Amino acid sequence: MxxxxxxxxxxxxxxxxxxxxxxxxxxxxxxxxxxxxxxxxxxxxxxxxxxxxxxxxxxxxxxxxxxxxxxxxxxxxxxxxxxxxxxxxxxxxxxxxxxxxxxxxxxxxxxxxxxxxxxxxxxxxxxxxxxxxxxxxxxxxxTYMQTAMLVPEAAKLGKKRWAIVYPNYEYGQAATATFKRQMIARAGGGIEFVEQAVPLGKIEPGPVVQALVDAKPDAIFSSLFGPDLARFVREGQLRGLFRDRPVFNLLGGEPEYLDPLKDEAPVGWWVTGYPWYAIxxxxxxxxxxxxxxxxxxxxxxxxxxxxxxxxxxxxxxxxxxxxxxxxxxxxxxxxxxxxxxxxxxxxxxxxxxxxxAYVGRTAVKDGKGVMVDWRYADGKDFLPGDDEVKRLRPAR
Amino acid sequence: MTPTALALQLLNGLASASALFLVAAGLTLIFGVTRVVNFAHGSLFMLGAYLAWTFGGLFGDGLLAHWSSVLAAAAVVAVIGVAVEALLLKRLYAAPELLQLTATFGVVLIVRDAALAIWGAEDKLGPRVPLLDGTVELAGRAIPEYDLFLVAVGPLVLVGLTWLVTRTRFGMLVRAASENRVLAAALGVRQALLFSAVFALGAGLAGLAGALQLPREPANLNMDLAVVAEAFVVTVVGGLGSIPGAFLAALIIGLVKAVCIGLGTVEIGGFAVAFPRLTLVAEFVVMAIVLAAKPHGLLGVPPPVLATTPLAEQREHVRVPGRRAAIVAALAFGALALLPLGSDDYLLVLATDVLVATLFAASLQFIMGPGGMTSFGHAAYFGVGAYAAALAFRHGWPMLASLALAPIAALVAALFLGLFAVRLAGVYLAMLTLAFAQIVWSVVFQWDAFTGGSNGLVGIWPPEWLAGRERFYLFGLVVLAAALLLLARIVHSPFGFALRAVRDSSLRAAAVGIDVRAIQWRAFALAGAFAGLAGGLYAFSKGSISPETLAIPRSVDALVMVLLGGLNALAGPLLGAAAFTWMQDELSRATDYWRAATGAVILLIVLAFPQGIGGALARLRLPAPWRAP
Missing domain, CATH: 3.40.50.2300 (Response regulator)
Incomplete structure (x- = not known):
């Protein structure tokens, strides 16, 4: 050295x-x-x-x-x-x-x-x-908590026929299962669901949107995000899927996924997200x-x-x-x-x-997607009861 | 689904098929002439999308500006393609075919990081296309104009390319070179120029496809591998080198997917079958069916049977390793056994990773080197082994019994695929193995109740007596040594000689009474079993597994390791696995752009040692174990 x-x-x-x-x-x-x-x-x-x-x-x-x-x-x-x-x-x-x-x-x-x-x-x-x-x-x-945050609004609408579109892996599957379970629990039956599972990152937006249009749902629940969401939004708007249909999208208000859509961001969707500009x-x-x-x-x-x-x-x-x-x-x-x-x-x-997380509705302002009418949903209010949690979490 | 809905879904399928065909056409063109399996084709597609976004921003709005940006993107990608060909592939045409694949994989890594550096992490959604941004009313439903435009573009490109290939002088040369490169060169065709021109055209098509996709999909960093796998499938289903075949295949796949989505969940015999879930794997199912029925794709022609292997080093006389080799191997084992004495715990973790990777790579090298068969889906057996061991363990089996089940389960899987695989050769075989791996992957991925779905299985730790990092490393070393010893014995047994005979000349081997397919089938199954053992070890070394153990990247890693180490050196897998693992570990800590750095190192190694590290050592006249089997 x-x-x-x-x-x-x-x-x-x-x-x-x-x-x-x-x-x-x-x-x-x-x-x-x-x-x-x-x-x-x-x-x-x-x-x-x-x-x-x-x-x-x-x-x-x-x-x-x-x-x-x-x-x-x-x-x-x-x-x-x-x-x-x-x-x-x-x-x-x-x-x-x-x-x-x-x-x-x-x-x-x-x-x-x-x-x-x-x-x-x-x-x-x-x-x-x-x-x-x-x-x-x-x-x-x-996933459970964020889905539960959207359910009260969704249940209030009293819609009977729901289309669900989700990325085909655990996150999307869990969101879908939780949503269905809680909606049925609140409405007490009489609700139908049609489902579209799309491969993560590889949605075929044309066929998926058309299949949903053909299914004639009253409302839509989606857990898409990233490029899949962008493609779904563009195709759905073009084909009139969202006309007169309430749409709920888990994570849809997160700037990471909302911002790339710019002025094409959907209007009036219920989402969980983060309105950093307004808090x-x-x-x-x-x-x-x-x-x-x-x-x-x-x-x-x-x-x-x-x-x-x-x-x-x-x-x-x-x-x-x-x-x-x-x-x-x-x-x-x-x-x-x-x-x-x-x-x-x-x-x-x-x-x-x-x-x-923040729950609100999407809007377009100055050529950008934003969340409006939002409120903070405290996580502690959207968890199952203690007994249920104990059952879900086996002691090891 | 009503007939109208079906018809409109087919129309949707046509639009997707057109987009897919554009990518695949370039790939099949390049393969037909240069025999390069261009992994970077998806990267060129991705660059096309990003460049179209950039040019779109520069040129502004309007009809002319939009289409100028599309063409400019395609042109720039064509230039990039030529640069890759001239700087990299041109130097590798004489090397084994798969080395080029490894090199293009290096390009994939570099392009991805370059795109991240240039365009940033956020997805880039392109503007809608002027004049084509509305919809047309068809049977009460809105169909986007741009989809109809795409439906027309596919056939137009097909006609244009067919005209180019069948009616022009350039096309004649392309056909000549596709059919017999050597003869074309002997007749004075300037290959270098022709190859560059074909590469420019193929890359330009990929760029064009990317640019045309931008209004439908935001440019993002995962486009490359997503599209290249699909493009491979289309190319193979259609028949390698066949442009009409690629069109037909794209059509079939686009339509199958659209119909699966359109069907939705259907009750069949009391079971609810969710057809949309099939889209995860639809193209691979189509490919498996087509290859099982037509081994050379829909419109492909069987390649001529070669009298003997094209690789000179494989024809060298094989000597059974003697005492010197045994001494070197024993010394190496001894040195590795002493590793725990002089190192920290993390080195043992890394070394355990190297052991598993070595065994995995050795099983692949066995099938590729002495076996002469290519597997792009070797992760299937690794994953089946890993899952078999993990599931058995979770159901209360002791660890050793679970581990013993790993090679058996993988053997069964390999025996099954082998039934179909031995009828194929070359890239078709490689793609069938890939399809098999993807199908297994999708089953594991979706079968939540049994395999844990996308999350996988946790809690697969070895029992107390093996729990420490040091003990597990030594255990792995013993297992690896035993497995490699067995593999070496097999390679130099009469079975091994017969296997090499089949590889070097299946015609002559058959003539002397060797049952070619039976030998290949057995070799295939053996390679699967060893890969499965590696998978079982892996599960216990990590404590958890998930579907990525059987995903494409793991197969690619194994290929890279084998090629880095050398296809024909006995010590190749060890060298390749060690080099690759160490490199990834070091580079990922050294720089944020570790992917690009890994890619650059792969390129350097490929260019400097076309025979792999093991091959380079063999040239130095080192002792026998480093020499070709």
Whole structure:
């Protein structure tokens, strides 16, 4: 080793050591290259939260450090990078993930390796119920919760014949099943459903829309998103599918999926989403201003999820007073966190957070799709009763 | 469904078919002449859509501006296609066919990251087309004008291409080169120029298809692989190189899908059959049926039976590995067994991944190298093994018994497909294996109650005595060593010699009394069994599995590993799997653009070592295990 190299290395070590010796590492993994539209804003949200926390002196007197990895959108790779975060980076906890199968795989690894895992984005009900485990907590409102948020409006209409269109995988199937079950429970029968399952990312909009037109439904419930939603909207408007028919679309108001539609965004649909431009609570304004100042861009839903995930981790560390997993898991139960959507809590019962979503109707304003007449649906109001949850989440 | 509804659904199907035909026509043209299976064709399609969006923004609104942007996008994509051909594929025409596939896969990775860097993550919805943005009233239903336009474009392109191929001098040269490249070259046809021209045309068609799709679908980063799989299917169903065949195939697939969607849920014999769910896999079912009935596609012609294998290195004399090889192998095993002593836990996790990948790649190399048969759907057996082990384990079987079930289940699956597969050869065989894998995938994906559906199965961890990372690694190493030893014995047994004889000249092999199909069938089943064992190991190493264990990317990974390692080197799978796993792991941490970086490394390796890393080592006259089997 040359003298120069040795000097440089020593200098680097001298500079880096005090910082690293103290910092607490958060191990984060996500499918950045598979779902960039959602996850680029998500990463920015995390960065903002991290900056705020460290500027305020960090946690437990130590800096927070984010170690982020790409899991390639597949469970096998996700388990590998999670192992790397655990063994080599020695992170205090795991967080992140987007698709449900990846979230479930990492949750199971967390149980096996006894590490806390905060599932940020996966929507599957199973991660807290059927496959729930001691070490896994989930931030976002689940498929069940978001569907339940739309049901009251849908049931009020008293429509008898519903067309359901959904992406043909667990998220779409679960949304469809929950919607049907709750609609029947409320209406007490007499409701019919016609269904169209479309391959994710590969909808054939012409045939699907025509089949729905031919089915002559009174109303439509959709859980499409992304390019499938854009194609469905354009084709449906062209072919008059939405004329005189109420439409409900899960996630349809999320800027990630609404914004690409621009002035062709549907009008009058009931959706769950995130009207970032209109929420004027102090906590949200502060978040939005800081975000826009730092990135020169407006926040998407992903930004809120990333931001709230990092703040959850910080709050858990603070409450536990330690990076010890057992203490962290104990701290997570009932943990309250302040987010841009207000204060949320992680339920001790099933490890689901009470973070809600905004429910409203779509409109076009200044050539852009927006949500109007919206209200905040608090997550805690859209979960099944405790006994039902206990049945859904078998003790292991 | 009423007759009117059916008729209109068929019309919808025609519009989809036209769009599909445009992509597939370019692919089949390129394949017919250059024999390149161009994985990057979908990427060219995607670039066409994005470029049309950009040009649309630059040129502004209006009729002229719109169509100028479409043509400009097609032209730019044609230039990109020529660049790929000139800079990359031109150097690989002499290499084994599949190497070109690997190279074009590298291009896919680079293009995807480039598109993300240039256009960003948000989907780009194009404007509606001037004059074609309304609908026409047909039988009381609104049909988009643009759909009717597309219905007309397909046949027009078909007629234009047919005229070009059958009536012009350029077409004559294309046909000559398609039929016999060597002879055409001997007669003075300038191949380099012809290939470039065909590539420009094929790429331009892909770009045009992308640009025409933009009003129907926002440009997005997942268009590439979504469309290329479908285009492959259309090309193969129609018969490779046949443009009318591609049209016919696109028509069939477009119509089948439209009718499935139109049927909706139907009661058949007391069961509710949800036909729309079939669209997930409709094209692959069509392909499997067509290939089972017509092994060369609808309008394809059987390729001439070659007197002997075209690859010189495969004709080399095969020596059974001797004592030196055994010593080297024993030393390698010893060194790997000592790995836990000097490394951190994560290295063991990586090494376990390499073990599984090695076994998987070795099974593929067995069928491709000594077997001379190509599998694009090898993940099917890997996945069947993984699911068999996981399901048995979840139903209370002990781990070892579950693991033992993995190769058996995969063997059964491979025996079944083998019945059909051994009748085919080359790309047709490859595509049938792909179709089989996709069908199995879709069953696993949709059978929620049994396989866990898209979420898969969790909680498949080895019991206490194997639970640590170190123990599981050593266990995997022993399993791998035993499996590789067995595989090496098979390769050098009389069966192995017969298999190579069949590969090198099936005519001569048959003449000396070898039952060609029986030998191939057995080899096929064996390769499946070893892949299944790899899948079983994988399930226990990860603790969970989901349908991605049998999806296309896993098959492609295995192909890349085999080709990186070398098709004919015994140590190839180990080298390829180690290089690929290590590369992905390092690059994904080193840069946000790790996909492009992976693609670039693949291109470099392919260009520098067309025989794979193992092949390159063999040239250095290393000890026998590195040499060709």
């Amino acid at each position: 040359s003298l120069l190299r040795r000097t440089v290395l020593l200098a680097v070590a001298a500079f880096a050591l005090p910082l690293h010796a103290q910092s607490i590492k958060l191990g984060e993994l996500n499918s950045y290259k598979v779902f960039p539209a959602f996850l680029e804003p998500y990463k920015k949200g995390m960065e903002l939260a991290l900056e705020e926390i460290n500027a305020a002196g960090g946690v437990l007197g130590r800096r927070l450090e984010l170690v982020s990895r790409d899991d390639n959108g597949n469970p096998g790779d996700a388990v590998r990078v999670a192992e790397e975060l655990i063994t080599r980076e020695r992170v205090a906890l795991l967080m992140g993930t987007f698709p449900s199968n990846v979230g479930l795989a990492v949750a199971d690894l967390a149980k096996q390796r006894k590490v806390l895992f905060i599932a940020a984005e996966p929507l599957t009900d199973k991660i807290v119920w059927e496959s729930g485990n001691e070490y896994t907590f989930r931030l976002r409102a689940s 004027d609570t102090p906590e949200h304004k502060r978040f939005r201003d800081a975000y826009q100042k730092k990135f020169g861009d407006y926040p998407r839903l992903g930004s809120v999820v990333g931001y709230a995930t990092v703040h959850t981790a910080a709050a858990a560390l603070r409450k536990a007073g330690s990076t010890d997993t057992a203490k962290l898991v104990a701290a997570m139960k009932g943990l309250e966190v302040d987010t841009p959507f207000g204060r949320i809590a992680y339920r001790a019962l099933d490890h689901q957070s009470t973070m809600g």
